[in-house]
Amino acid sequence: MVSMMNAIRENARARCQWLPSLEAISTPRYQALVDQLAADIADGTLAPGDRLPPQRLLADALGVTVGTITRAYREAERRGLVEARVGSGTRVRERRSDAPRFHHLSHAADDSIDLSLSIPIPHVMRQQQLSGALASLSRHDPSVETALAYQSEQGNRHHRRQLADWLTTQGLPMEVDELLFTEGGQHADYLVLQALIHPGEAVASAALTYPGMIAAARQLGLKHIAVPMDDQGVRPDALERLCQQQRIRLLYVMPEHNNPTGCHMGPERRHALVDVARRHDMLLLEDGVQFVTAETRGTSFYQLAPDLSLYIFSTSKLLAGGLRFGALRAPAALIPKLCAALRAQCWAPPDLIAAVACQWLTSPEADSLMRWQWQEVAIRQQRVQEVLGAHQPKAHPCGFHAWLTLPDPWRATDFVSRAAEHGVTVISADPFCVGSQPAPQAVRLCVTPPADRTTLETGLSRLAELLEEEPLRVSPMV
Numbered sequence: 090m091v092s093m094m095n096a097i098r099e100n101a102r103a104r105c106q107w108l109p110s111l112e113a114i115s116t117p118r119y120q121a122l123v124d125q126l127a128a129d130i131a132d133g134t135l136a137p138g139d140r141l142p143p144q145r146l147l148a149d150a151l152g153v154t155v156g157t158i159t160r161a162y163r164e165a166e167r168r169g170l171v172e173a174r175v176g177s178g179t180r181v182r183e184r185r186s187d188a189p190r191f192h193h194l195s196h197a198a199d200d201s202i203d204l205s206l207s208i209p210i211p212h213v214m215r216q217q218q219l220s221g222a223l224a225s226l227s228r229h230d231p232s233v234e235t236a237l238a239y240q241s242e243q244g245n246r247h248h249r250r251q252l253a254d255w256l257t258t259q260g261l262p263m264e265v266d267e268l269l270f271t272e273g274g275q276h277a278d279y280l281v282l283q284a285l286i287h288p289g290e291a292v293a294s295a296a297l298t299y300p301g302m303i304a305a306a307r308q309l310g311l312k313h314i315a316v317p318m319d320d321q322g323v324r325p326d327a328l329e330r331l332c333q334q335q336r337i338r339l340l341y342v343m344p345e346h347n348n349p350t351g352c353h354m355g356p357e358r359r360h361a362l363v364d365v366a367r368r369h370d371m372l373l374l375e376d377g378v379q380f381v382t383a384e385t386r387g388t389s390f391y392q393l394a395p396d397l398s399l400y401i402f403s404t405s406k407l408l409a410g411g412l413r414f415g416a417l418r419a420p421a422a423l424i425p426k427l428c429a430a431l432r433a434q435c436w437a438p439p440d441l442i443a444a445v446a447c448q449w450l451t452s453p454e455a456d457s458l459m460r461w462q463w464q465e466v467a468i469r470q471q472r473v474q475e476v477l478g479a480h481q482p483k484a485h486p487c488g489f490h491a492w493l494t495l496p497d498p499w500r501a502t503d504f505v506s507r508a509a510e511h512g513v514t515v516i517s518a519d520p521f522c523v524g525s526q527p528a529p530q531a532v533r534l535c536v537t538p539p540a541d542r543t544t545l546e547t548g549l550s551r552l553a554e555l556l557e558e559e560p561l562r563v564s565p566m567v
């Protein structure tokens with residue numbers, strides 16, 4: 090009997106054109122099947138139009154009941170992953186026009202392949218997991234009750250404990266009392282400058298840096314000094330020279346991978362910058378929003394110099410940008426000033442958002458989502474190297490973007506507009522330049538906005554073809 094069942098199973102497995110693995114899954118089987126289906130569509134294993142195995146065949150192949158498969162296919166249809174047609178079975182749905190959109194900021198034309206935004210890879214798992222976190226919170230009375238109450242400026246201690254424990258598992262050990270919540274990473278950048286730097290004082294960063302920091306410094310009337318950089322980011326010798334000429338209150342850094350250049354700081358570089366900061370009584374603001382895995386992360390500045398350093402965390406690149414949830418780790422001596430600024434702005438970020446974000450972030454589902462995303466990003470970065478390797482794009486394996494220095498005689502503005510004509514949106518170096526620093530002839534390409542890998546590959550191939558061409562430039566009449 091057992092051997093007959095095994096034979097049926099083996100036969101069915103051999104005939105299934107798609108065979109998911111349901112091992113090591115904690116959710117109900119039908120749900121695990123739908124999650125696997127969603128993941129296989131996202132990574133291109135299943136293409137639009139591909140036919141799923143007949144229900145009976147898949148049930149035999151997986152050793153589950155037909156009812157489980159029926160329920161899974163129905164749920165997949167409800168989530169818009171597949172469509173069932175009488176006579177032609179269940180097929181993966183055409184996704185080009187209805188891929189989940191978790192951003193509304195893109196300047197890309199509707200039919201353009203958007204490689205311009207640094208956003209998490211769109212995936213239906215995000216909607217499902219947020220719904221799950223909301224449902225589970227609403228069943229948990231105390232969380233709803235506390236969310237109704239005013240909180241201290243630093244944020245609810247229970248949620249800070251949850252976040253601190255989670256960060257510790259990621260190689261970022263922190264004390265609960267060193268943490269305060271913000272409304273995302275951008276808010277944390279702004280808060281630090283507003284609370285700790287006086288108008289007219291100077292802050293510094295790499296000459297090419299995150300545009301949100303440029304905007305925050307400008308908005309607050311601060312002097313923003315561009316520090317010359319090399320392939321590890323800010324150069325300590327250049328910073329030292331600048332410090333001898335003027336007082337710089339704070340250095341902003343992204344040591345894991347700089348947005349936009351993708352460069353990573355090694356341990357010696359970090360120590361050298363701490364030395365300069367100590368000598369000149371300068372704060373170090375580390376922006377960790379472009380979060381990387383514990384295995385690839387170097388030692389954080391706040392671990393090297395806890396009394397001088399602040400660290401910014403956000404769920405925007407891990408879970409969803411729309412959550413607007415972030416946190417700031419600061420030395421104890423600076424917490425009162427930061428709290429005073431928070432109180433003046435908004436009293437405290439909403440506890441309901443902290444509750445949802447912490448519930449989601451610390452769930453096993455979020456763990457698999459993040460693991461999937463990091464794997465997928467690494468594969469996508471490999472594709473960038475395969476397609477554009479001749480031009481040596483710089484990137485981090487966990488990085489959402491790659492930095493492409495254009496071959497002579499391409500100019501970035503021409504390349505961006507020619508790419509748009511070819512249906513691909515990328516950004517030139519201009520928005521990342523501090524002050525009137527000259528922009529290099531380079532573009533940033535983000536690998537994460539396309540929901541599927543095939544679209545990304547099409548975009549990359551179009552860029553590679555374009556790079557083979559001579560730029561069309563009409564000389565003005567003189």
Ligand SMILES: Cc1ncc(COP(=O)(O)O)c(C=O)c1O
Binds near residue numbers: 207348403415
């Ligand atoms: C380096 C860096 N810091 C901060 C932010 C803003 O993060 P959030 O969306 O959490 O405000 C971004 C967003 O792209 C970023 O790249």
